[in-house]
Amino acid sequence: MSGTIEVNPAPPAPVVQQAVTSVRRRRPSRRTAARRSFRRHWQLYLLIVLPLAYFVIFKYIPISNAVIAFKDYSPVKGPWGSEWVGFKNFELFFANPVFWTLLKNTFGLALYTVLASFPIPIILALALNEIRQGVFKKTVQLVTYAPYFISTVVVVSMTLLVLSPRLGFVNDAIGLFGVPAIDFLGDPDYFRHIYVWSDVWQTTGYSAVIYLAALAGIDPALHESARIDGASRLQRIWNVDLPGIMPTAVIILVLGVGNIMSIGFEKVFLLQNPLNLAQSEIIATYVYKTGLLNADFSMATAIGLFNSVVNLFLLVAVNFAAKRITGNGLWS
Amino acid sequence: MSLTSQASRRNRANSSERTTIEETRTDKIFLIGVRVMLWIALIAVALPLIYIVASSFSSASAVSAGRVLLWPVEPSLRAYQEALGDPAIVRGYVNSIIYAVGGTLISVSLTIAIAYPLSRSTFFGRNVIMTGLIFTMLFSGGLIPTYLVVQDLHMLDTRWAMVIPSAIGVWQVIIARTFFRSTIPDELYEAATLDGASDLRFLWSVVLPLSKPVIAVIALMYVIFQWNSYFDALVYLKDPALYPLQIVLRNVLILNKSGADASDLAGKLEQQQLAAVLKYALIVVSTLPVLVIYPFVARHFTKGVMVGAVKG
Numbered sequence: 001m002s003g004t005i006e007v008n009p010a011p012p013a014p015v016v017q018q019a020v021t022s023v024r025r026r027r028p029s030r031r032t033a034a035r036r037s038f039r040r041h042w043q044l045y046l047l048i049v050l051p052l053a054y055f056v057i058f059k060y061i062p063i064s065n066a067v068i069a070f071k072d073y074s075p076v077k078g079p080w081g082s083e084w085v086g087f088k089n090f091e092l093f094f095a096n097p098v099f100w101t102l103l104k105n106t107f108g109l110a111l112y113t114v115l116a117s118f119p120i121p122i123i124l125a126l127a128l129n130e131i132r133q134g135v136f137k138k139t140v141q142l143v144t145y146a147p148y149f150i151s152t153v154v155v156v157s158m159t160l161l162v163l164s165p166r167l168g169f170v171n172d173a174i175g176l177f178g179v180p181a182i183d184f185l186g187d188p189d190y191f192r193h194i195y196v197w198s199d200v201w202q203t204t205g206y207s208a209v210i211y212l213a214a215l216a217g218i219d220p221a222l223h224e225s226a227r228i229d230g231a232s233r234l235q236r237i238w239n240v241d242l243p244g245i246m247p248t249a250v251i252i253l254v255l256g257v258g259n260i261m262s263i264g265f266e267k268v269f270l271l272q273n274p275l276n277l278a279q280s281e282i283i284a285t286y287v288y289k290t291g292l293l294n295a296d297f298s299m300a301t302a303i304g305l306f307n308s309v310v311n312l313f314l315l316v317a318v319n320f321a322a323k324r325i326t327g328n329g330l331w332s
Numbered sequence: 333m334s335l336t337s338q339a340s341r342r343n344r345a346n347s348s349e350r351t352t353i354e355e356t357r358t359d360k361i362f363l364i365g366v367r368v369m370l371w372i373a374l375i376a377v378a379l380p381l382i383y384i385v386a387s388s389f390s391s392a393s394a395v396s397a398g399r400v401l402l403w404p405v406e407p408s409l410r411a412y413q414e415a416l417g418d419p420a421i422v423r424g425y426v427n428s429i430i431y432a433v434g435g436t437l438i439s440v441s442l443t444i445a446i447a448y449p450l451s452r453s454t455f456f457g458r459n460v461i462m463t464g465l466i467f468t469m470l471f472s473g474g475l476i477p478t479y480l481v482v483q484d485l486h487m488l489d490t491r492w493a494m495v496i497p498s499a500i501g502v503w504q505v506i507i508a509r510t511f512f513r514s515t516i517p518d519e520l521y522e523a524a525t526l527d528g529a530s531d532l533r534f535l536w537s538v539v540l541p542l543s544k545p546v547i548a549v550i551a552l553m554y555v556i557f558q559w560n561s562y563f564d565a566l567v568y569l570k571d572p573a574l575y576p577l578q579i580v581l582r583n584v585l586i587l588n589k590s591g592a593d594a595s596d597l598a599g600k601l602e603q604q605q606l607a608a609v610l611k612y613a614l615i616v617v618s619t620l621p622v623l624v625i626y627p628f629v630a631r632h633f634t635k636g637v638m639v640g641a642v643k644g
Contacts, residue, residue: 033456034456034457037454037455037456038456040454041449041452041454041455041531043530043531043532044448044449044452044455044531045449047445047448047449047531047532047535048445048446048449048450048461050442050445051442051443051445051446051500052446052461054442054496054499054500055464055465055468055500057481057485058478058481058496058497058498058499059468059472059473060468061473061477061481062472062473062474062477062478062480062481063471063472063473063477064473064477065473065476065477065478065480065481066473066474066477068476068477068480079477079480123369124370124373127366127369127370127373128370130362130363130366131363131366131367131370136367136370139374140370140373140374142627142630143374143377143378144373144374144377145626145630146377146381146623146626147377147381149556149560149622149623149626150560150619150622150623151559151560151561151562151578151581151618151619151622152560152562153560153562153578153581153582153585153586154581154585154615154618154619156586157581157585157586157611157615158380158384158615160585160586161384161608161611161612162380162383166396167395167396167398167608169383169398169401172398201376201377201380204373204377205377232356232358232359232362233358233359233362233363234358234362265563266562266563270582270586287474287475287476288475288567291475291476291479292475292476292479292567297476297480300474300475300476301474301476301477304473304474304475304476304477305474307474308471308472308473308474311471312470312471315470
């Protein structure tokens with residue numbers, strides 16, 4: 001490993017290129033090459049059977065099962081035997097007034113999360129990068145990284161306890177300024193802030209690590225020459241560090257925006273209560289309730305499918321835009 | 333050579349050079365500002381953690397009176413006794429250990445079994461398979477279609493539902509494959525073949541011993557994932573005897589369902605006060621295993637993420 005590390009969470013680019021070159025190289029005898037490979041390395045093909053079966057059974061069969069979005073699913077007839085109903089489930093969903101609430105809540109929450117949790121780790125990493133190696137720096141890193149390992153259930157219950165009107169220290173603290181106790185969890189307007197800022201609390205240290213690695217990869221000579229030219233620390237951050245971590249930042253932003261619709265079910269579901277449902281019902285939780293609690297399998301699948309398709313579309317679109325603007329993207 | 337030590341060396345080089353040029357006054361002020369900011373970040377993250385731990389060791393009345401902030405008040409281990417004496421919680425703990433150990437064994441074996449062949453240039457069709465795997469990261473059938481598969485396999489309400497449906501992470505496959513590709517040279521394989529080793533023999537006797545670091549990293553990722561996840565249990569399990577710790581925690585901490593029988597009317601107020609402390613103790617007990625190993629593995633964890641991220 002050298003300093004030229006680039007963070008690229010999904011590296012399909014080299015894969016695609018290799019595919020092209022290997023096709024070109026092997027085209028004359030592709031079939032014989034395959035046969036020879038099977039004969040010589042049959043053990044490898046044997047090895048991969050089980051994991052491949054896993055992907056087929058638990059990833060690809062569900063995709064084919066999603067056909068029930070266009071059917072009136074009956075457990076007796078199975079996914080393929082059920083009656084076709086075309087786009088009826090989708091039409092019902094779009095006509096349902098809850099559709100707009102779900103869309104608004106999902107987008108609002110996800111956008112707010114991306115906006116808050118994108119810049120803060122960058123600021124933390126830049127700050128950590130400025131100070132000298134030592135106990136203080138190590139402590140800050142270790143402590144801010146720790147919450148990432150705490151489970152969602154525990155983070156949510158910590159949030160509830162800390163914010164609780166009767167017991168939590170947050171209300172004690174604002175009580176010192178004469179502000180009456182606030183029921184943060186009973187008021188739907190606070191839901192988004194609670195969700196986003198507890199998320200920032202949990203993930204900032206972890207996300208900063210990626211940027212720290214990118215910062216470590218910046219050529220020290222750049223800093224040297226900038227300093228000789230009389231650049232202040234702030235100017236060096238702006239003109240050396242930020243451009244240096246730009247490719248990493250773009251990829252993380254693309255992933256963040258691209259995953260807007262797949263915002264975590266786990267935490268929202270745990271933070272939900274009847275009082276904040278107006279703001280906290282998102283597509284993922286609605287799918288769970290429709291599908292598993294009300295057993296309306298076809299409708300739940302249709303909503304889930306709608307979500308997946310929008311998500312894929314967003315990812316491709318954002319990646320395209322990012323490549324146009326900055327020249328960096330997930331795939332070429 | 334570890335990433336962090338390399339990064340630190342570079343930083344040290346930076347700072348020793350910095351002494352040759354005097355810091356300007358604006359830079360000094362700027363550095364003070366940076367330190368203040370880092371202190372704020374440190375306190376903001378650490379305060380809730382300290383508060384939880386301090387409360388868990390305090391007496392029930394001190395906690396409900398709001399007298400605890402950074403240090404235990406009227407130290408007491410009562411909450412821990414209650415927590416560890418509750419059969420539901422103990423059962424959850426045991427179940428979670430079973431799922432974490434069993435699930436991780438299955439996950440790591442399957443991950444290696446797919447990542448190793450995909451790392452070999454002689455493996456036919458590896459690019460097609462890789463594309464197929466990455467596609468599953470971008471698009472999924474959704475909750476219900478997957479549920480139907482698990483149902484058809486008669487896995488609902490069995491321990492298998494906790495370890496099989498989410499056995500392989502594509503991300504972990506990428507990490508392992510990148511490691512194999514960058515650390516196992518083709519020459520090594522050729523030498524082993526000349527000595528008569530088969531593919532499996534080579535994997536077992538050469539590749540795996542050389543890959544201990546990456547195996548440790550993906551194993552840790554799976555352990556922590558298993559320990560912390562509750563979604564699969566929520567969807568696939570109905571039998572309380574199979575619940576992992578996180579579901580038990582959710583019932584006690586968030587839904588306020590008491591684990592124990594709270595039928596003792598005489599001690600109801602005390603019971604109520606104790607319930608709050610019990611929550612703090614539970615949080616500590618459930619998170620402790622992860623946070624105790626965390627400082628030792630954090631470095632490797634980061635390194636693993638970086639290995640998977642190196643381009644090429």
